[in-house]
Every structure is written in structure tokens, then in C-alpha cells.
Amino acid sequence: MTLLRISEAARFLGVSDDSVRRWVASGRLNAHTDGAGRAAVDGVEVAQLVKDGTSTLQGSGEDGVPSSARNRFRGLVTDVVMDTVMAQVELQCGPFRVVSLMSAEAARDLGLEPGMPATAVVKATTVIVERTERAERTEQGVG
Numbered sequence: 001m002t003l004l005r006i007s008e009a010a011r012f013l014g015v016s017d018d019s020v021r022r023w024v025a026s027g028r029l030n031a032h033t034d035g036a037g038r039a040a041v042d043g044v045e046v047a048q049l050v051k052d053g054t055s056t057l058q059g060s061g062e063d064g065v066p067s068s069a070r071n072r073f074r075g076l077v078t079d080v081v082m083d084t085v086m087a088q089v090e091l092q093c094g095p096f097r098v099v100s101l102m103s104a105e106a107a108r109d110l111g112l113e114p115g116m117p118a119t120a121v122v123k124a125t126t127v128i129v130e131r132t133e134r135a136e137r138t139e140q141g142v143g
Contacts, residue, residue, distance in 0.1 A: 001032075001042055001043070001044070002042070002043035002044070003032055003034045003040035003041070003042065003043065004040060004041055004042075004043050004046055005034065005038055005039070005040055006020050006021060006024075006038075006039050006040070006041070009029070009041050009046045011094075011095075012046055012050060013046060013049060013050060014094075020041065021039075023049075024039070024041065028049075029041045029042075029045050029046070029049070030042060030045060070123075071121070071122040071123070071124070072119050072120070072121050072122075073091070073093035073094075073096065073098055073119065073120040073122065074093060074117065074118075074119050075091040075092050075093030075094070075096075075098065075117070075118060075119070075120065076091060076092050076093075076115065076116070076117055076118070077089060077090070077091055077112055077113060077114050077115065077116050077117075077118050078090045078091065078092050078097075078114055079114055080107060080112050080113055080114060082104045082107055082108075083104065084104060085103065085104055086101060086102070086103060086104055087101070087102050087103065087104045087106070087107035087108075087112070088100070088101055089101075089102065089107060089112050089118075091118055091120050093120060098120040098122075100120060
């Protein structure tokens, strides 16, 4: 079982630490203690909540319009660099910096400027997954 600290679970779920604690108190998530004695939750349970929470949004945007894009990152516009043809728009979406290149016309039509909320909608054909920590491996059959 992979145990996640409350703060890690909150980050993956897109909620506050207090929300995760309330979910533990209400029984929505089961409480555990990690090896260091800290409160933790089961990673599989968190993954299921993520899956269940996004399943109602999949296929539609915030306005309910059907869309094939599944990845939506709400954030704040932090910078807009525009010339006559193209614009580079930077958003801070939680801990992630998302940069989009678009036509200057599109950026003007959207009225994008620093400080305003926006959503980055991402449709990618390739997603690379990296592990964040090394797992200990035991060699079996070696002797």
C-alpha cells in the first residue's frame, strides 16, 4: 500500500489539507499512520477519488460544452507578451507554470492580461510519466 501524507493527497485532489482531514473524519477516506507516525491516507483511495471526481467533468468544459480535451488547469494569468502576430501567455496553475503560444488576435479577443483567472485546456498526444521517488527493489532468485 502506498501511503500519502495529508498534504500530498490534498495536492493530488486539488483541495485543501483541511478538506482531506474532513474526508478522513467523515469516513470518505480511511486514516492510516505512515512510518514516521504522521497522518496518511491510502494512495489507491486517493486515486479513486480523483477518478470519481473528474468523471463527472470529463467530456465537457466548465460551461457544459462537450470537448475531447480532458486536462483543464485553472490558474492566474501572470504574463502576456504580444507582438503583431503571436502572443505568449503564461499562467500559474497551482504549483505549475503553463505557457501557451497563440495568435495575438486570439489573446486580444480573450482580453488576456496579468492578474485575471483563466483555464489552460490541454490536449496532448504524448504524455511522459516519471516517478518522483526511487522505490527499493529486492532481487529475488539471486544467490
